[in-house]
Amino acid sequence: MTPPPLVLDNVTVAYARHPAVHHLSGRFAPGSMTAVVGPNGAGKTTFLRTLVGELQPESGRIDRGGLAPGAIGYLPQAAALDRSFPLPCAEVAAMGMWAAAGPFRALSPAERARIEEALSAVGLRGFAARPIATLSAGQFQRLLFARLLLQDAPVLLLDEPFTAIDSRTTADLLRVLRRWHGEGRTIVAVLHDLELVRAEFPDTLLLAREVIAWGRTPEALTAENLFRARLMAEAWDETAEPCRQDEAPRRRAA
Amino acid sequence: MMMGLIEPFLEFSFLRRALAGGIALALSAPPLGVFLVQRRLSLIGDALGHAILPGVALGAALFGLSLAAMSGGGLLAGLVVMLAAGLAARGGALREDASLAGFYLVSLALGVAIVSWGPAQLDLLELLFGSVLAVDDAALLLMAGTATVTLVSLAMIWRPLVIETFDAGFLRAQGGRGALWHLWFLALVVLNLVAAFQALGTLMAVGLMMLPAVAARFVSPTLSGQVVASVGIAVLAVLGGLIVSVRADVPTGPAIVLCAGALWLALLLAGPEASVLARSLRRPHLAR
Numbered sequence: 001m002t003p004p005p006l007v008l009d010n011v012t013v014a015y016a017r018h019p020a021v022h023h024l025s026g027r028f029a030p031g032s033m034t035a036v037v038g039p040n041g042a043g044k045t046t047f048l049r050t051l052v053g054e055l056q057p058e059s060g061r062i063d064r065g066g067l068a069p070g071a072i073g074y075l076p077q078a079a080a081l082d083r084s085f086p087l088p089c090a091e092v093a094a095m096g097m098w099a100a101a102g103p104f105r106a107l108s109p110a111e112r113a114r115i116e117e118a119l120s121a122v123g124l125r126g127f128a129a130r131p132i133a134t135l136s137a138g139q140f141q142r143l144l145f146a147r148l149l150l151q152d153a154p155v156l157l158l159d160e161p162f163t164a165i166d167s168r169t170t171a172d173l174l175r176v177l178r179r180w181h182g183e184g185r186t187i188v189a190v191l192h193d194l195e196l197v198r199a200e201f202p203d204t205l206l207l208a209r210e211v212i213a214w215g216r217t218p219e220a221l222t223a224e225n226l227f228r229a230r231l232m233a234e235a236w237d238e239t240a241e242p243c244r245q246d247e248a249p250r251r252r253a254a
Numbered sequence: 255m256m257m258g259l260i261e262p263f264l265e266f267s268f269l270r271r272a273l274a275g276g277i278a279l280a281l282s283a284p285p286l287g288v289f290l291v292q293r294r295l296s297l298i299g300d301a302l303g304h305a306i307l308p309g310v311a312l313g314a315a316l317f318g319l320s321l322a323a324m325s326g327g328g329l330l331a332g333l334v335v336m337l338a339a340g341l342a343a344r345g346g347a348l349r350e351d352a353s354l355a356g357f358y359l360v361s362l363a364l365g366v367a368i369v370s371w372g373p374a375q376l377d378l379l380e381l382l383f384g385s386v387l388a389v390d391d392a393a394l395l396l397m398a399g400t401a402t403v404t405l406v407s408l409a410m411i412w413r414p415l416v417i418e419t420f421d422a423g424f425l426r427a428q429g430g431r432g433a434l435w436h437l438w439f440l441a442l443v444v445l446n447l448v449a450a451f452q453a454l455g456t457l458m459a460v461g462l463m464m465l466p467a468v469a470a471r472f473v474s475p476t477l478s479g480q481v482v483a484s485v486g487i488a489v490l491a492v493l494g495g496l497i498v499s500v501r502a503d504v505p506t507g508p509a510i511v512l513c514a515g516a517l518w519l520a521l522l523l524a525g526p527e528a529s530v531l532a533r534s535l536r537r538p539h540l541a542r
Contacts, residue, residue, distance in 0.1 A: 086479075
């Protein structure tokens, strides 16, 4: 499985003119495993949602190498979903088969068996008929991983996959992540635990509205870079001037 | 006792027609209500119900008191408001329910204004609360047709609709055309409200859609279970409502909605799932 690289060219995403992230350029190599790290409000979630195509960049370009929409697996922050929704686990996991089954086709027995397998692979054997309302936060996250497993996407974007989850669940889900990495899938994950990033993720993108560092994890996560990321102002400056980095190319164009 | 319940249906053919139509509606409207509840759009039914009124009134004012004119006008007005609210929500800063609140207040006022200006036989109370005598063969066919279209549609769009309701972002990321299913679904809601307005009235039609759906929450923990339960509750409400309507001389629409309301309250108190009784019963917890 060799996905195309994801290439960003001067990407800016803004809310009401204030940049959530701006002037991002870089490349996620095929099969790379990158942690996205940065303080709260650094634009990490915005960045992922733009990468998956849910938000449109205000300027700049993202080249996904012609990947079909379903070929990018996206794990939203667990808080973004209604966990009291009256569905059994198997049906949530089965959503991962949308690209294969589409809106209408019935699932074959073989596909149903794959749902069971995926649930077992994330440690939810025997949970198929359990309503999701009865799951703990960790079990719910396992279920979303099962959905991703079934989606079988060559590119995976994970938003805080290990937040509010105990160490055993994290270890189990990391095993799934390593398996994906071994299969050559591209993985991008927003994370807060720097220990875990140093231990598991070869590459890191340190984000604070702009790229502070992007490269091998030991070189990106230096004390100096982390300090620079922390200096990012969280508050919007209502009197901010238009971003100067935009003017240079404009002048050149003129 | 049993005879007393059946007798009115044997005696009056209009009641038998109303029963058949009511059961048709009970099969199709409540499942839509279950989805509305899950989508946190419980109030959209009210909004669309109000939105139908000016269309019905205008249809009657322009083309006379025929079923085709009134239903056609209502359908058109409902679809226009549904699309307008959707667009307003997409384009603007307001959430869909806020836009709908704006649209339906205007629609209701407009409807009342048109009724007062339209033909004299047009009765505002009858439009709002329905009349069982209005269910002629054409209306019955409309109800049966609506139920058929709704149930077949729902079976077809079940999967995308469930996914879109649970995790719209997921479906968008998969290129699953979320807006299509959402609009298809809302069009079914409008269709059901239009089909129901003759018997139940534009205001009360919403009751048959929402009350059984809300009550079903206290019967089953799963979506499919709730859909089945809501239909059962609605059929009981229609039966009970028609009998009450004849015996106590109450308009049909309010009678049916009151019955649905009574069932809702009963289930809220003593339903098998998450009801007051189920929560307070202290059964010993399991060992594992």
